[in-house]
Amino acid sequence: MTIDRAALITGLERLGAAMERDFDLLNTADGALGDGDLGVTMTRGMRAISEQAEALPDDLGQALLACAQAFTKSSGSSYGTLLATGIMTIAKEVKGRSAIEAGEVSALVAAARDKMQARGKAELGGKTVLDSLDAVARATEGVSDPADVADAAAAAANDALETFRGERATIGRARIFGDKSVGLDDPGMLAMSRIVAALANREA
Amino acid sequence: MTIDRAALITGLERLGAAMERDFDLLNTADGALGDGDLGVTMTRGMRAISEQAEALPDDLGQALLACAQAFTKSSGSSYGTLLATGIMTIAKEVKGRSAIEAGEVSALVAAARDKMQARGKAELGGKTVLDSLDAVARATEGVSDPADVADAAAAAANDALETFRGERATIGRARIFGDKSVGLDDPGMLAMSRIVAALANREA
Amino acid sequence: MKKILNAPEAYVDEMLAGLTAAHPEYYRLHGDSGKVVARATAGKAGKVGIVTGGGSGHLPVFAGYVGAGLLDACAIGDVFASPSAEQMADAIRAADSGAGVLRLYGNYGGDVMNFDMAGDLVEFDDITCTTVLLADDVASAPPEEAEKRRGVAGMVYAFKIAGAAAEEGRDLDGVTAVAQKAADACRSIGVALSPCTVPQAGKPTFEIAEDEIEMGMGIHGEPGVWRGKLRAADEIAGEMMDRLLADSPVASGDRVSILVNSLGATPPEELYILYNVVKARLESAGATIVMPLVGRYATSMEMAGVSFTLCKLDDELEALLKAPCECAFWRVG
Amino acid sequence: MKKILNAPEAYVDEMLAGLTAAHPEYYRLHGDSGKVVARATAGKAGKVGIVTGGGSGHLPVFAGYVGAGLLDACAIGDVFASPSAEQMADAIRAADSGAGVLRLYGNYGGDVMNFDMAGDLVEFDDITCTTVLLADDVASAPPEEAEKRRGVAGMVYAFKIAGAAAEEGRDLDGVTAVAQKAADACRSIGVALSPCTVPQAGKPTFEIAEDEIEMGMGIHGEPGVWRGKLRAADEIAGEMMDRLLADSPVASGDRVSILVNSLGATPPEELYILYNVVKARLESAGATIVMPLVGRYATSMEMAGVSFTLCKLDDELEALLKAPCECAFWRVG
Ligand SMILES: Nc1ncnc2c1ncn2[C@@H]1O[C@H](COP(=O)(O)OP(=O)(O)O)[C@@H](O)[C@H]1O
Ligand SMILES: Nc1ncnc2c1ncn2[C@@H]1O[C@H](COP(=O)(O)OP(=O)(O)O)[C@@H](O)[C@H]1O
Ligand SMILES: [Mg+2]
Numbered sequence A, B: 001m002t003i004d005r006a007a008l009i010t011g012l013e014r015l016g017a018a019m020e021r022d023f024d025l026l027n028t029a030d031g032a033l034g035d036g037d038l039g040v041t042m043t044r045g046m047r048a049i050s051e052q053a054e055a056l057p058d059d060l061g062q063a064l065l066a067c068a069q070a071f072t073k074s075s076g077s078s079y080g081t082l083l084a085t086g087i088m089t090i091a092k093e094v095k096g097r098s099a100i101e102a103g104e105v106s107a108l109v110a111a112a113r114d115k116m117q118a119r120g121k122a123e124l125g126g127k128t129v130l131d132s133l134d135a136v137a138r139a140t141e142g143v144s145d146p147a148d149v150a151d152a153a154a155a156a157a158n159d160a161l162e163t164f165r166g167e168r169a170t171i172g173r174a175r176i177f178g179d180k181s182v183g184l185d186d187p188g189m190l191a192m193s194r195i196v197a198a199l200a201n202r203e204a
Numbered sequence C, D: 001m002k003k004i005l006n007a008p009e010a011y012v013d014e015m016l017a018g019l020t021a022a023h024p025e026y027y028r029l030h031g032d033s034g035k036v037v038a039r040a041t042a043g044k045a046g047k048v049g050i051v052t053g054g055g056s057g058h059l060p061v062f063a064g065y066v067g068a069g070l071l072d073a074c075a076i077g078d079v080f081a082s083p084s085a086e087q088m089a090d091a092i093r094a095a096d097s098g099a100g101v102l103r104l105y106g107n108y109g110g111d112v113m114n115f116d117m118a119g120d121l122v123e124f125d126d127i128t129c130t131t132v133l134l135a136d137d138v139a140s141a142p143p144e145e146a147e148k149r150r151g152v153a154g155m156v157y158a159f160k161i162a163g164a165a166a167e168e169g170r171d172l173d174g175v176t177a178v179a180q181k182a183a184d185a186c187r188s189i190g191v192a193l194s195p196c197t198v199p200q201a202g203k204p205t206f207e208i209a210e211d212e213i214e215m216g217m218g219i220h221g222e223p224g225v226w227r228g229k230l231r232a233a234d235e236i237a238g239e240m241m242d243r244l245l246a247d248s249p250v251a252s253g254d255r256v257s258i259l260v261n262s263l264g265a266t267p268p269e270e271l272y273i274l275y276n277v278v279k280a281r282l283e284s285a286g287a288t289i290v291m292p293l294v295g296r297y298a299t300s301m302e303m304a305g306v307s308f309t310l311c312k313l314d315d316e317l318e319a320l321l322k323a324p325c326e327c328a329f330w331r332v333g
């Protein structure tokens, strides 16, 4: 199974529904370690995307660019900007193509991770969304069967969330919470585990 | 028994103590129908008076003038200014004398009432301190025995308070409470019944 | 009581010390009561003096409006309490430079008695005084008893207009007349969301439920016309405008100024949201808005709520409103 | 949530509509996002542009400081949320008149990412951008990590000083350098007494007991250095000054400005009470206070609390601080 426009739209529908469902969960997680708006950011961004879902072109590069712009316009929150940066990176990579293979996912996620890292000037291991993406990129490396990629990605994002829960936050608004952040989920990592689960159709 | 400097000072001592005791009572009554500061006004004024009690001259006119000024300086609340106006009026009447008779009380209170009425531009019957003074002036009219004057004055101030409780306030901050003022004591009348009781040594 | 202060008794003195220390170019303490603020640099000799006075807790009202093109002196009472007659007499003396003094202040019983008594006191100094009272709060009495109304934020317009007239060199009668005209041109209404605490009382001036507001409440917590559930900004502003315009209708071609004032805690963001309705209502009546004022011009410490003041202008009032003035809280021109 | 508003989603748009309607002589909306405020009358051609941006809920910060001798344009986010990169790019375009644009704003992760992205976007328009970040809140990181500190009220000094330099005709490097010098000269600390409510969140940003304060808390409710019982004004001000002076000692002969700022609900009366201690501390260290600012310069809606910002001056900074500026919230000269 390849990822084409139809698969993208189905994935975005699942993701939109997941973000509506997780609105409070993400706001609450961000409230504990930030400003409580992550649910708002995600629902707003996804609504902006789904408004234009029907008009998305077959060219996956153009389609993802439109998704990134929807996020860039709908809010200025860190997560939205980082996601937009990551999606835009993938968009550039796949420009002109109407389908990609599951086996390409790892490299694309890694490219997004690197560009987001440059934008946010953060280190890997800092308990941020970067660590979720890093885990996904590593876990899917060399995997090409679509179902295996989906399994590996979803598991990796969850594992990263679990692993980093016990760490101290070092970046963004969460940093100031210092030791109080130990034991709490990074909101951006929590969101990414939900995003990956929805896109991979591996929701619990 | 005549009222001279010594009697004045004893009366002021009782009054000072009464006002300290009634601080909360008067603030609360004024809080229900005004701005809640009547206890503050009275204790502050009486403290200013007692600071100079020892220095009060034998001339009752001069002594009362000093009392009035203590009130005028210590605050600008309506009650303080009205009391100062009344005391000043009496001071002018008794200027140069070192003693007055109980039989003169009625006329002096009436003079104070009239001057206070002019200052406050209020009508009699409006449920204010003027009605207390009016009642005292009337009840002591023609009475000359000191104990009888004391009895009559204290009873009149109390009766006025009871009588007007059921009326609507028409003057000052209390006016705005309209029908809500029915059933509540006018704070200035309540204070006057305590003042008269203290000066007359007829406290319950 | 969640306030930043030292002893409640020291609140006003320390506030005045800080005010005059922070803005020595505008304010100085006059006399020895420590409760009279005068201009740092006296107005021109021969200028009519303008004094005001009232309780503390309303900054910039009252003392803040001492300044060029505004007031000459101000007597300051304790929080929400009238200054004493002695202090008012001192303020009148500070304001006098031989041309007489206008007493321009809000209609509160205590203040009236004390300013009257102060007038008696300064008669000995041969100072001629006139009086103009602000009685602009439409919620505090019906039109038939308009003279019983409380004075609230309308005094900002009266200070400005009378101050400009005095600065122009008008005589006492002229300044008094135009001050009265300004006072007559103003109507105000307030709505309260939460109380404030008088330091010496130590507890809030009134209680109000978490979801309630009170329409028409006075700036010291005097009861208003109704208490009910919080509603949308547009609805609140609409009712406030209804009440102002019922009392003082505007017609097509009228020129008006409007003050959208925070009572303290309410932030400017909310004032601007309200301003949209205010503007739409006035303009749909055909009126032109001149120099709208949006901000904290007359407050009650940390009270949450707003007031609107409508000031109907004629050419004279408009020119005086736009004339220059300067104090630490407000500058025009 | 006791706030006067219509729909929470409309809060910022309605606020901006009201702001620009009330003060058309100062502000206009630029572009079609509806979230960029520019000067009503553009600055001189060839002048270096200065833009800022950040979340709503801090008036006069950010948009209020657009004006002559201050900023040229501002991108406005939702309450406490960064504007989008697109809006920032629009603000940069509005501010540009060919001499380049300084991005001058507070050090918050989202704002930094978005202003960087905005810089990428306007590269296509051939606009040269520089950046100066305010990172003045001493409570938000130790001196060794000073670059991680949040930007708070210090930006008022930076806006003023950079704005004056641009108005003088300095080039982009010159304006950037003096803006950086101003940013480096500022240290701030805040104390919070009560929270505020973000309209779309609908509940207070944090909880705090009726008798507690939090020293060092950030303007969005970021945790501070300690939480404890409310204490006397002198003690609070003393500790705040201790913390500022530990980070940025003043010596005899120094010239400094100080901003005693209300976070919103705290009334000016309390600021003046605090000012007495601030003044005494600086003067006893031998410093001279220049142009002290006392008022609401950088707020968090209805939050109760205060911040102090100390700005150490040299001749250049002092002259620029005193140069004329004009916006709806502040005028100098
Ligand atoms: N500089 C950064 N680099 C990487 N990830 C970051 C950075 N800043 C924030 N994040 C991620 O974004 C999440 C917070 O997103 P969001 O709520 O949008 O932030 P804010 O509301 O502060 O703008 C964090 O949990 C973290 O995973
Ligand atoms: N104009 C007036 N004429 C007569 N009595 C008045 C007048 N105004 C107020 N009072 C009396 O003063 C009392 C209130 O005094 P006080 O608390 O000092 O007033 P305030 O705090 O409003 O200045 C009232 O209960 C009433 O008895
Ligand atoms: Mg967030």
Ligand SMILES: [Mg+2]
Residues within 6 Å of the ligand: B030, B034, B035, B036, B037, B038, B077
């Ligand atoms: Mg009272």
Ligand SMILES: [Mg+2]
Residues within 6 Å of the ligand: B035, B037, B077, B078, C080, C081, C082, C110
């Ligand atoms: Mg009083």
Ligand SMILES: [Mg+2]
Residues within 6 Å of the ligand: A035, A037, A077, A078, D080, D081, D082, D110
């Ligand atoms: Mg945010």
